[in-house]
Amino acid sequence: MAINFRASKANVRGSVISIDPLSKTIQFCTANEAGDDLSISIANYKDRAFDTEQLDRIGKTVKAQLEKNPETDISRSSLILPDRLFMLDMVNIPVIHRKAMQHSLSLAIESIYNNAGDLNLMTYGVQQTKQTATYGLVGIRRDLLENINNTFAQNGVTAAGVTFASNAMVNGAMALNSKLRGETFMLLDIKGEYARYAIVVRGCTMGYYDLPFGYSMMYKSRIASEDMLFDHRAGELLVLNAKEKARAKELTMEGSFAPEAANGEEGTPTYEIAPDGTLSKNGRKLPKFMQRPIPRTKEEFIYDNFRIFIKWALDLINNNRETVSLAKLDTVYINMPSEYRFLFDIVNKKHEGRGINFVPLMPEDPDSALSANLELYGGFFLNKYNEANTF
Numbered sequence: 283m284a285i286n287f288r289a290s291k292a293n294v295r296g297s298v299i300s301i302d303p304l305s306k307t308i309q310f311c312t313a314n315e316a317g318d319d320l321s322i323s324i325a326n327y328k329d330r331a332f333d334t335e336q337l338d339r340i341g342k343t344v345k346a347q348l349e350k351n352p353e354t355d356i357s358r359s360s361l362i363l364p365d366r367l368f369m370l371d372m373v374n375i376p377v378i379h380r381k382a383m384q385h386s387l388s389l390a391i392e393s394i395y396n397n398a399g400d401l402n403l404m405t406y407g408v409q410q411t412k413q414t415a416t417y418g419l420v421g422i423r424r425d426l427l428e429n430i431n432n433t434f435a436q437n438g439v440t441a442a443g444v445t446f447a448s449n450a451m452v453n454g455a456m457a458l459n460s461k462l463r464g465e466t467f468m469l470l471d472i473k474g475e476y477a478r479y480a481i482v483v484r485g486c487t488m489g490y491y492d493l494p495f496g497y498s499m500m501y502k503s504r505i506a507s508e509d510m511l512f513d514h515r516a517g518e519l520l521v522l523n524a525k526e527k528a529r530a531k532e533l534t535m536e537g538s539f540a541p542e543a544a545n546g547e548e549g550t551p552t553y554e555i556a557p558d559g560t561l562s563k564n565g566r567k568l569p570k571f572m573q574r575p576i577p578r579t580k581e582e583f584i585y586d587n588f589r590i591f592i593k594w595a596l597d598l599i600n601n602n603r604e605t606v607s608l609a610k611l612d613t614v615y616i617n618m619p620s621e622y623r624f625l626f627d628i629v630n631k632k633h634e635g636r637g638i639n640f641v642p643l644m645p646e647d648p649d650s651a652l653s654a655n656l657e658l659y660g661g662f663f664l665n666k667y668n669e670a671n672t673f
Contacts, residue, residue, distance in 0.1 A: 293318060296442060297355065298661030299434075300362035300450070301340065303329035304476045304492060308343055311658040312354050322655065323347060323354070332367065332426060337433045345437040360661040361434065361444045365478075365490045367426065368446040369401075371419040372488070372604065377410060387417060402427050406670035408483060409608050416608060418488055420671050427673060443664040447657050448480040448490035449671040454660030455615065455643055456485075456667045458653075463667065466609035468595060469643070471656050472618040474498045477591060478657075479598055483608050487671055491598055493591075497618055500587040502580040508590055581624060588625050591616075596638065617643040617653055 298311040310323040325343050330336050348356065373394070375386045387405060392398045403421040410416070422444075431441050445453075451471050456462045462469075464485040471478045473496045481489035499506045577583040595614050599606055616626075629640045643653070652659055664672045 294320070294659075294662040296662065297359040298362065298450075298658050299344070299356060299359045299439065300447070300658055300661065301327065301364060302362075302447065302657075303327070303364050303366075304447075304478070304494075305473075308340065309655075309658055310347055310354070310356055310359075311655070311661065312356060313662070320652075320659070321354070322658065323351065329364075332430070334429075337429055341433045341437040344434060344439055348438050356439055358440045358442050359434075360450075360664050361430070361441045362447055362450045362657060362661050363422075363430070363444060365446045365448050365492065367422055369419075369421050370488055370490070371421075372408070373405070373417045373419055374414050375417070377413060377415050383415060391419070400424055402673060404670055404673070406486060408486065408488075418483075418486055418670065422673065444673040445661075445664055445668070445671055446490070448478055449487040449668050450660040450664070451478060451657040452480050452482055452487045452660065453663040453667045454656040454658070455617065457659065457663050458656075459615070459644055462615065466606075466611050468599065468611060468614040470591065470595060470614055470616045472497050472591065472616065473654065479595065481598065481602060481605055481611070483605060483611075485668070487668055488605050489598070489602055491594075493594060497622065499590075500584045500622065502583050504583065505577070506587045506590065511590075581628075584622065585625055585628050588622070588629070592629060592640065595640075596636070599638065612637065613639045613641060615641055615643045617656055619650070620647040623647075 293316065294313045296313065298309075300309040300311070302309060306327050306329060308325045308327045310325075312321050313319065314321075325347065327340075327343070344356075347354075371394075373387060373390050375383060375390050377383070378386065391403065391405075395401065400423060401421040402424045403419060405417045405419050408416045408418045427444065430444070434441055452462075452469055455469050455471075462482075466483050469480045469482060475494075475496050475498055477493045477496050479489075479491045479493075480487050493512075495506075495511045499511060574586065577586050599611060623642060626640055626642060647653075660667075
């Protein structure tokens with residue numbers, strides 16, 4: 283499958299190859315000579331460990347792409363790899379003179395990572411006070427990076443740079459919105475079938491997370507049950523704990539809890555036996571004190587489902603205090619189709635973010651194909667933004 287679309291005002295050069303386990307595809311993005319037209323070719327990809335067999339499969343796919351489209355130049359490409367292949371961390375060391383600080387940083391890394399010698403690591407300064415300096419750290423297994431580069435080289439492609447998907451996504455956002463460069467924020471890219479978060483501190487990507495569902499679950503006539511979207515045991519435990527805490531304090535909406543569900547207790551998933559004998563999981567029935575009013579309009583249904591993304595954004599911010607404390611994070615930029623822009627006014631009006639503003643990535647809608655391929659577009663800017671995260 284091929285997709286053609288216009289680039290932004292900034293001309294782009296070269297090509298980008300992305301291995302994306304979330305969409306289960308390998309994507310090849312090339313620019314024309316003028317740098318104002320982009321073309322994407324897509325090949326299917328089965329996600330699994332990056333072992334010798336998998337790399338061989340990827341190499342064959344790359345070679346087939348070259349043979350199938352000889353006019354397309356991907357001989358030198360930026361490579362975008364899955365987030366999970368990279369580790370991100372922070373290291374604090376005392377402030378002393380420069381040479382001694384570099385030595386101290388190396389010692390700190392070796393004390394934290396027993397396998398530091400097996401990692402290809404990059405560091406960058408994030409913050410410095412009179413007493414301590416904070417460095418960001420990004421790494422990938424040295425042998426894995428070498429094997430990936432070798433696989434592409436053996437199949438006709440030289441890597442112009444290698445980074446992870448969330449970082450490329452942030453690069454694409456910075457290319458489209460110059461106000462984001464050097465700033466601290468969260469970026470949320472909601473695609474049809476999945477969503478990707480990134481925490482950015484002073485222009486550097488320092489955290490990432492993804493969800494296995496996207497705007498396709500923002501239904502217009504029913505409420506999505508998060509535990510039906512994916513198996514999230516921590517979420518189930520949260521509801522169970524909330525129920526027990528409420529019972530202990532005798533918190534009720536109408537003097538008592540609702541009767542127990544037919545196949546299980548409130549706050550727990552229920553199960554049914556299908557005609558074929560298989561066991562199917564139903565959505566959780568929440569205690570009354572946790573239930574929200576039933577939506578009445580299409581917009582209200584969409585908003586109620588969108589709140590799942592808001593909840594995850596706030597959870598990620600609250601659970602990464604050490605990272606977000608480096609600089610004030612008060613804005614979440616969201617990239618999603620323009621038909622959902624009405625949600626921003628509702629969310630911010632209801633103060634869902636408790637001091638966090640949720641705003642669209644672009645003040646005006648960009649090219650829909652461009653915004654739908656944010657990480658691919660960002661692959662053209664690996665040497666311009668977030669250079670510390672590019673190998």
